[in-house]
Amino acid sequence: MGSSKESKRRSLFCCHYARLGDVAEAARCAGYPPETAAADGAALLRYGCYRRMVEQYRAVLHDDPAACVRAGLERLAFGRTNDVMQLVLSEEQPGGAALDKLDLFAVSSIKRDRNGGMEVHFF
Incomplete structure (x- = not known):
């Protein structure tokens, strides 16, 4: 797998994790295998650069509490x-x-x- 493709998948994981708050589900959404999704996501979060990326996504996604509620209701x-x-x-x-x-x-x-x-x- 190319590093560019893996980099995009890691960024996608961070975005999904910021939105969902569930490591395994975020990893599955980003394309990691269901069997290893939780471990793959947890491994990424050990790195400060990915934790910072999650915080940046959270700042954008959750700056408006109404948007968070709306996103949850849309998911339901x-x-x-x-x-x-x-x-x-x-x-x-x-x-x-x-x-x-x-x-x-x-x-x-x-x-x-x-x-x-x-x-x-x-x-």
Whole structure:
């Protein structure tokens, strides 16, 4: 992988981390493999230059509290629910590692009944 492409991916990670606040999710959004996303993101944050980049993005993205709220509401309103549907329709309950890879941002609660049915509540 070229250094320019990797540099762009690292910058993208910093932007997503500033916006989302979740290391693993930000790394996945930036294109890092889901299996190593949390470790890759944490490794980047050990470097001062990337922590400073995150702070610069945060200063731009979060200077207006209303914009932060609006961004969260947009994510709830227009976010994808594919992972939720995958969870509901799967015959077997996924394990911890598989659950970590799912985007369940819009889900407020999940309940499984005695008969194996599932109830999902969204925000």
